[in-house]
Amino acid sequence: xxxxxxxxxxxxxxxxxxxxxxxxxxxxxxxxxxxxxxxxxxxxxxxxxxxxxxxxxxxxxxxxxxxxxxxxxxxxxxxxxxxxxxxxxxxxxxxxxxxxxxxxxxxxxxxxxxxxxxxxxxxxxxxxxxxxxxxxxxxxxxxxxxxxxxxxxxxxxxxxxxxxxxxxxxxxxxxxxxxxxxxxxxxxxxxxxxxxxxxxxxxxxxxxxxxxxxxxxxxxxxxxxxxxxxxxxxxxxxxxxxxxxxxxxxxxx
Numbered sequence: 001x002x003x004x005x006x007x008x009x010x011x012x013x014x015x016x017x018x019x020x021x022x023x024x025x026x027x028x029x030x031x032x033x034x035x036x037x038x039x040x041x042x043x044x045x046x047x048x049x050x051x052x053x054x055x056x057x058x059x060x061x062x063x064x065x066x067x068x069x070x071x072x073x074x075x076x077x078x079x080x081x082x083x084x085x086x087x088x089x090x091x092x093x094x095x096x097x098x099x100x101x102x103x104x105x106x107x108x109x110x111x112x113x114x115x116x117x118x119x120x121x122x123x124x125x126x127x128x129x130x131x132x133x134x135x136x137x138x139x140x141x142x143x144x145x146x147x148x149x150x151x152x153x154x155x156x157x158x159x160x161x162x163x164x165x166x167x168x169x170x171x172x173x174x175x176x177x178x179x180x181x182x183x184x185x186x187x188x189x190x191x192x193x194x195x196x197x198x199x200x201x202x203x204x205x206x207x208x209x210x211x212x213x214x215x216x217x218x219x220x221x222x223x224x225x226x227x228x229x230x231x232x233x234x235x236x237x238x239x240x241x242x243x244x245x246x247x248x249x250x251x252x253x
Contacts, residue, residue: 001127004181008115011130012182013137016116019126023062025117030060031110039106044093046082046107053088054081063109070095074103115178134186138193161244167252200233 010016016026032050035041052060055069056078070078077094095103118126148154160168165187172183196204213220 001131001185002123004178004185005116005118005123005127005130006120007178007181008117009178009181010113010116012186013133014130016113017062017064019122019130020116020118023065026061026113027115027117028061028111028113030063030066031112032107033110034108036106036108039104040093040096041106044091046080046091046093046105047084049084051083052080052109053083055079061111063111066109070103070105078105131189134189135193138190142193142197159244159247161241161248163245163248163252167248199237200229201237202233205230205233 011019016028017023020026030052032041032046032048032052034048035046052066054060055066056073058065058069060066060069073095075095075097077092080091080093082089082091093105095105098104145159169183172179195202196207198204198208209221209226
């Protein structure tokens with residue numbers, strides 16, 4: 001994570017503006033994700049997929065910048081520089097005032113962060129914080145998976161095994177180095193957390209036996225009992241892996 005941040009890789013789960021206070025350090029694109037029917041944006045022929053490069057002559061990198069400019073202009077015409085596929089267009093849109101007096105264009109905006117110029121000496125701490133946040137999300141996801149497995153006896157559709165991971169990797173490779181690094185980081189943390197789940201056959205299961213031994217003041221669980229439990233757990237893991245792999249193959253077909 002530190003190496004990625006020093007190379008200006010965007011965060012995995014945290015908005016970049018939380019780590020960098022200066023918007024000019026964030027290279028990103030503000031995307032129009034949707035246009036409301038009958039809105040000023042629709043009248044100006046803005047479309048989903050357009051990239052807002054500038055507004056009123058000011059470069060736009062973050063959604064908040066665009067929202068602030070819209071509020072500053074009120075109901076006055078606002079000139080936008082928009083990229084649509086390979087074309088750069090100049091479009092004038094006049095915001096409308098809503099019931100609270102706030103100016104609205106009528107677009108749903110999102111942004112795609114390309115790179116972030118972090119302050120170099122802050123990177124170790126920021127990388128540690130980001131790692132902790134990713135791990136926490138993974139823990140919540142695994143807890144949700146286990147809960148759903150025992151309550152509904154079904155697996156989430158987004159769950160992927162080796163075949164699914166290979167398919168995702170093939171897609172990520174085409175998205176550039178930063179996406180590859182983010183995927184490797186996420187996959188490594190994901191596998192690490194899963195391995196610590198207290199289930200027989202995993203390292204987390206072994207830690208349970210160590211904890212039991214500690215609670216019993218050094219008295220170990222009989223070897224044959226531990227072997228039976230680990231063998232049963234391993235067989236269940238292999239069955240689970242087979243089911244997930246089957247679902248991955250079905251998705252490919």
